[in-house]
Amino acid sequence: xxxxxxxxxxxxxxxxxxxxxxxxxxxxxxxxxxxxxxxxxxxxxxxxxxxxxxxxxxxxxxxxxxxxxxxxxxxxxxxxxxxxxxxxxxxxxxxxxxxxxxxxxxxxxxxxxxxxxxxxxxxxxxxxxxxxxxxxxxxxxxxxxxxxxxxxxxxxxxxxxxxxxxxxxxxxxxxxxxxxxxxxxxxxxxxxxxxxxxxxxxxxxxxxxxxxxxxxxxxxxxxxxxxxxxxxxxxxxxxxxxxxxxxxxxxxxxxxxxxxx
Ligand code: CO8
Numbered sequence: 001x002x003x004x005x006x007x008x009x010x011x012x013x014x015x016x017x018x019x020x021x022x023x024x025x026x027x028x029x030x031x032x033x034x035x036x037x038x039x040x041x042x043x044x045x046x047x048x049x050x051x052x053x054x055x056x057x058x059x060x061x062x063x064x065x066x067x068x069x070x071x072x073x074x075x076x077x078x079x080x081x082x083x084x085x086x087x088x089x090x091x092x093x094x095x096x097x098x099x100x101x102x103x104x105x106x107x108x109x110x111x112x113x114x115x116x117x118x119x120x121x122x123x124x125x126x127x128x129x130x131x132x133x134x135x136x137x138x139x140x141x142x143x144x145x146x147x148x149x150x151x152x153x154x155x156x157x158x159x160x161x162x163x164x165x166x167x168x169x170x171x172x173x174x175x176x177x178x179x180x181x182x183x184x185x186x187x188x189x190x191x192x193x194x195x196x197x198x199x200x201x202x203x204x205x206x207x208x209x210x211x212x213x214x215x216x217x218x219x220x221x222x223x224x225x226x227x228x229x230x231x232x233x234x235x236x237x238x239x240x241x242x243x244x245x246x247x248x249x250x251x252x253x254x255x256x257x258x259x260x261x
Pocket of ligand 1: 065138
């Protein structure tokens, strides 16, 4: 297993647990974190024994308090532009990972932290979670998808409120608004997220990947195109050995045994 400087990666059965591990900086996301996460996600994706991942923050205070402000403070506009700063987040983690992964948000998820959580397939929040896009207070704006994904998740009214006032949203409001799928007590967060991930990892893997892809298509296309894509993807799944097993197992009243093909 690879040892990283800013993240911890453990395999728990078929679930990969990735922990952002810069607790003194409230797990702020710097370029090392991005490079290491990119590597860890690529390994998770390639490892046939792994079916789902969970990402969380170390310590009880923060998931991630944003992009690393100390790394950005000295950087010039030309440098941000020439490095295409933040492009790696979009290219590597979101677009490439086809297996499902969950964000377990255990405290502050601010700026880039909120944006990273929103890249996950869904968010499970502890009662102590706080979401926000406070970039405006630094005289910038979200740069890793906050203005786009938050708006899609919670609608214009709340997204505008959050981005323009920079205020945080607690777990209750976040669940009510559709940003998170469930809230759990802080001391049960990791167990609950690992349990959900374990459940997903035990599903037929091709079906898991295609279900994820199908839901994501809904954000990228018209209803008509989306329904066509859905039907085609459904039909593709019917050509798998796992489909024969899944339906046979149902008829025979026994659990299915998946081959991933
Ligand atoms: N970056 C770097 N260090 C951080 C960050 C951060 N985002 N957040 C916290 N830290 C550090 C603090 O500096 C402090 O370090 P030290 O002990 O060395 O001073 C340590 O973590 C603990 O933090 P606090 O003492 O501030 O803890 P509090 O409990 O008092 O406050 C807060 C917690 C409210 C979370 C507070 O830390 C805070 O407001 N953090 C910043 C939140 C923020 O603004 N996040 C957005 C960052 S910008 C971003 O994510 C996207 C920018 C888009 C730019 C686009 C360019 C193309």
